[in-house]
Amino acid sequence: MVNNQMNSDNQYYNPITLLNQMTSEPYYFFHFLVFFSYIPVRVSAYQVLSFTSSSHLLHREIQAFFAFSVLTVVKLVKEETWEGFIAETLFFAKIFLVGIASVIDYHLALWYMLAFLVIYISTQQPAYQGLGTSNQLTPLQLEALLTEGNTSRFWLVEFRASSLTTCVRTSRFIPELSITYANKNLSFGIVDLGLFPNVSEKFGISLGSNDKLPMYILFENAVEVTRFPEMDLHAKISNPSITKKLICQHFELDWHLLNYINGK
Structure with a gap:
């Protein structure tokens, strides 16, 4: 799977493709x-x-x-x-x-x-267009996937607003992580709050605070397990910069992958 990710990135970012994409935006x-x-x-x-x-x-x-x-x-x-x-x-x-x-x-x-x-x-800088094995979801699709019993036990969903620079810079994290960690027990999804702003209230996400987006929420059988960045009303310092390593550590993606490999 890692080799497929590298080949996909090389294809997407070869000089001719990259130049064509940048001049067309x-x-x-x-x-x-x-x-x-x-x-x-x-x-x-x-x-x-x-x-x-x-x-x-x-x-x-x-x-x-x-x-x-x-x-x-x-x-x-x-x-x-x-x-x-x-x-x-x-x-x-x-x-x-x-x-x-x-x-x-x-x-x-x-x-x-x-x-x-x-x-x-x-104009605005375009976000990463690839999806990996993640899914671009509407609110209805997300609700259906979380409640249906025949889907993954765990869903890691990124809530972003493509108009925000922070979301553009991290737009490839979930697609790339999904290539490595997606399996029958864990699936990845993306919801654009710029297109569906009403969803933010349902999941307790503040659209007025740029440092809270993107927001990553892990669901287990439609119930929220944890989120990143975590909600801390008493925090006196800003949240650390989001990296793939922090996402992996916070949601224990390696642990989920090992459990799947071991048949748990």
Whole structure:
């Protein structure tokens, strides 16, 4: 199953497929347009600026390039998903582009800031599209699956809102975990609260608190066993960043898999 997961990811993220997907998504396409617009701007600036100003600009560009490269490598190592890595690199790229533009002219920097603001308002980063062996569920489907006796004993369900950055960054966790841990006793599902906001009240999920989404709930025969992040009204610190390792540990997925293998 692990090999199937790796092959699926390689197919989804081979360079040609990845490039086609990113250029077809408005969020990425408009970012590319803004970033590549710097090329004609730079050519024009070279013809207008004095030798001293051009040398100063080139020096700043080299500094920005090396700083961006270092940050990119760090994020590539630290980030657990491609969605998180892309979001972070785009964020730093915006900062460096605005900074370099301000060296040329502050009006240009303001124009780039406005362009990125329009992109932020009009588009959003797409979530991971794969499902693995998990199921995209409607509220009625979820209720039916939990109550019918011929389905899995356990259901691990992710409640997300695809409009939230935190949910986009973790959108591949359940699909990837389902490939490894799904069996006849444990199934995985996804419910998009952006499409079905009324479901949040039924399961005690606050849509007004971004740090509570995504929410993962484990059900056993239609009864909630535990959830992550856990509800703690007296917590004084924010919940830790969600990782696949934390999900595995909290819901004891390895234990469930061993029980299935041992026929329990």
